[in-house]
């Protein structure tokens with residue numbers, strides 16, 4: 001069975017393509033390399049000995065999507081293609097709404113024309129806004145505090161309306177917590193262009209002496225050590241969650257929503273210190289003021305995905321730190 005992966009050369013997309021191959025699927029990727037690199041295709045082949053069918057282009061391009069569906073019998077699609085930097089979304093909201101929403105809308109349009117109605121949608125824990133309590137279940141109230149989060153919230157609403165209009169669709173909406181780590185081969189991983197927004201890639205660059213020190217955004221939060229707490233999940237566990245979701249939508253017509261996290265929260269200082277200790281490197285840091293829009297604490301209640309997807313994150317924080325470090329070192333070669 002062929003699965004179309006939009007943004008399949010990206011961080012989560014590439015790891016998911018590896019797991020798709022290993023689960024016996026064939027893979028078709030559309031990617032415009034706006035936040036990824038063409039060499040990732042070679043790395044996926046090196047890891048799996050299989051090469052995806054590949055189309056370079058914008059996932060909003062209806063003609064290109066039509067060509068893909070005419071050239072391949074696509075069984076399902078996984079929609080990763082989206083801009084995802086919170087800060088950038090505040091500066092450039094139109095770019096985020098244009099891109100993220102039209103990637104989803106145009107994909108669904110072409111899927112409908114070709115009677116392909118199995119879709120896994122990449123959403124985010126950011127749709128929970130600032131939760132009243134933790135852990136967070138899928139039934140928690142939704143809100144968005146930035147345009148990026150709004151594109152994910154609107155994407156979920158679009159899919160709810162689509163399913164209400166035609167219940168022959170089968171849709172899994174996956175709300176990711178904080179993806180980190182890299183494939184154990186060290187061949188693929190998180191490779192952001194420029195200065196990283198997210199914590200783990202920033203820690204990796206500090207430890208690798210590409211950046212002078214980690215700026216800890218606030219140590220006066222109501223958490224055990226005053227720094228922000230998040231649910232960091234290994235990207236390979238996250239990728240396997242997509243395979244589990246595909247199996248679920250293969251078996252039945254539904255629209256359902258799942259948290260993909262570990263259910264454990266770690267603070268900024270715990271992440272920095274664990275990374276340093278596990279990899280025997282230094283991660284110097286300084287305490288800076290809070291980053292606007294940050295929330296104190298966020299981690300998942302994972303019971304629904306465990307019960308209904310028969311999926312549970314397995315990799316430890318130690319593994320996340322080791323695999324991130326290995327990819328960072330390999331990327332220097």
Ligand code: WQD
Nearest residue numbers: 084086124126197198199202215216217228229230268294
């Ligand atoms: C984690 C913690 C920061 C960088 C964002 C998006 C979310 C998802 C994941 C796409 C926080 C602290 C960070 C730094 C720091 N992206 N931090 N110094 O903000 O939880 O989530 O990325 O889906 O949608 O909102 O992740 O890694 O940016 O921050 O102290 O240089 O690390 O304050 O407590 P976040 P993050």
